[in-house]
Amino acid sequence: MGFPDESDASSVRAICARPGGGRVITMGFPGLDTDPRGRAWLNPERLEATLDVAVTAGLRLLLILAQADELPEGAVAYVREASRARRVRALALPIQDYSVPGASFxxxxxxxxxxxxxxxxxGQAVxxxxxxxxxxxxxxxxxxxxEAGVEPAAAVSALRAQFAETVENKLQYQWLERYPELLASA
Incomplete structure (x- = not known):
């Protein structure tokens, strides 16, 4: 069995240019892995590979959307510390799995x-x-x-061109279709 290449080790899913400047990066939770018994754990090598790929792409702010109870104990603090060591600010803004942003988000x-x-x-990345x-x-x-002026369907298509699983259900897609209205009323 050989060693995984960098693309296998990293959980970066998409690095998408944003009109007007900068990039948006999507990723699985940095370092999250599963042991042979199906238990989640943080794999330090995968965490390093994910953050290294993202930082190379200009990452300066990491928004953590997973809820703490979905992750191994201490995972958010561990990723915050690893991010801070790379001069990246990491903030937890949880959203319920398979759902859309709520009022507090x-x-x-x-x-x-x-x-x-x-x-x-x-010209950096979030x-x-x-x-x-x-x-x-x-x-x-x-x-x-x-927010940079891309139509919702085109935004999803641009992300899906790099990671086909992006925006995984009808609720999420329909919410994004209404997002420009939310912006206009804010």
């Missing part, structure tokens, strides 16, 4: 708008991770693109 999202805009203006890097990560990555 959207309040925090609006408060973070100036930071996100500075990162994009500097990363999003959930459990697998498909549903919630895809929704939030698409939100970034929609």
């Amino acid at each position: 959207l309040r925090a999202w609006r408060r973070l708008a100036p930071l996100r805009q500075r990162i994009f203006a500097d 990363g999003v991770c959930c459990h697998h890097g498909a549903g919630r990560s895809g929704v939030v990555a698409a939100m970034h693109l929609i």
